[in-house]
Amino acid sequence: MIELQNISKSFDGIEVIKDINIVFEKGKTNLIIGQSGSGKTVLLKSIVGLLDIDKGNILYDDIVFNTLNFEDKKQLRQKMGMLFQGGALFDSNTVEENVMFPLDMLTNMSFDEKRDRANECLKRVNIINANHLYPDEISGGMKKRVAIARAIALNPKYLFCDEPNSGLDPKTAILIDNLIKEITIEYDMTTVVNTHDMNSVMEIGDKVMFIHNGENWWEGTRDEIFNTENEELNSFIFASKLSRKIRDLEK
Amino acid sequence: MKRVFTKPEKLKIFYKETIHEIDKLGLSSISIVAIISVFMGAVITIQTAYNTENPIYPAYLIGLTARDTLLLEFSSTIVALILAGKMGSNISSEIGSMRVTEQIDALEIMGINSANYLILPKITAAVLFAPFLTLMSMVIGLFGGWIAGISTGVMTSQQYIYGIQYAFIPYYITYALIKIVIFVFLITTISSYHGYYSYGGALDVGRSSTKAVVHSSIFILLFNVILTQLLLS
């Protein structure tokens, strides 16, 4: 479980995250949705401590994360996995080396154990026969899957994904979404996913927070979201012609 | 920046990375340093020869001048300026592109001290390897001077060899080695800094790599004055 208490963050006097309170639950995929520029990435990076917050507290299962010192933060981070918007694979390493990397750095496993574990994770995300390719040599969807494999190599308790399916075709996007959900249940992780894709909300949104101009504008479940009276949320959900058509048909 | 100079979590990985950097930053600089040294040695010799055509100067002074120029300035300061261009842009563009593609964030999130992991091996490798480049530059520079001297006929081989041994001060070598170690330390830290704190996109990476080279060069020239004053006075 991750709890945010009155989180605020500003850049050069401009408040990008405004007093956000929310609980992200364990074993569930928690989504943060919102328009481009609404502050999703800033919020996610603040939660994991890549950005320092100005106000509030971030609790990881009752540990106050933001006041920890650098060493203790490092310890807690070893329990986190993160999938970045562009994958962030290490370009000078092969696919297999990328997944083995956290094991190399943070465990005392033997080479064979590390390779086996890496292959187990790669198999989990359906990457086979690509172990010795470099990130430049694989497709965007494969990169995301390798990045997921790397993120779960150390059995994390918390998984963070920034726009996991941006730039992917709808079918691959749903594949990645479902992979994230399955893994969340398998490993019983607290997963937080940034997205602006309503398909993701339908597929995997156990709990959804709508962020608008840096504020927690609405939160609820996937089912509640389509019956909300919230004006801004409605205009976000029903931004496309297709979605409005479906809504009118259902009525 | 103080996070760079902490003890690496895994010494084995630190050694591996350092060896890798010696290869990338050091060994790959051998050819450029060699080429420039042989030509500079030649030019210094020829210029000295034509500036001292007056017969009251004995010909061996040409060798002596070439030697002292190489030892005092060329093989440390000029070599450092060349390395600033080569290593500086290499380091800052490598680290900078890792920054803008979120690879550094990915390291941090794994609980790895990214500054230490990425930068310390580079500094260590450069500081360990640069003295060899300087020594090599001295030898090759003197050789270039010898070739130029005898092939243009400004002096004989014996005069040159006598000249480069005449009134030799071994401390000049120590002096050059101290300088180069400090210079490459400046190059690697300044370039890593610019790379590590780049943000934005590919364009910004290019910009930080230009800044890395320019700032390294300026600092080398500045420290050259300071060190010369401190070490030779």
Ligand SMILES: Nc1ncnc2c1ncn2[C@@H]1O[C@H](COP(=O)(O)OP(=O)(O)OP(=O)(O)O)[C@@H](O)[C@H]1O
């Ligand atoms: N380092 C920074 N310095 C100053 N302003 C920033 C910085 N990072 C983000 N911002 C600002 O914060 C706001 C929110 O940005 P953020 O990247 O979180 O948006 P987002 O919701 O992730 O958008 P997208 O869906 O396009 O990724 C933007 O207005 C952006 O300009």
Ligand SMILES: [Mg+2]
């Ligand atoms: Mg974003």
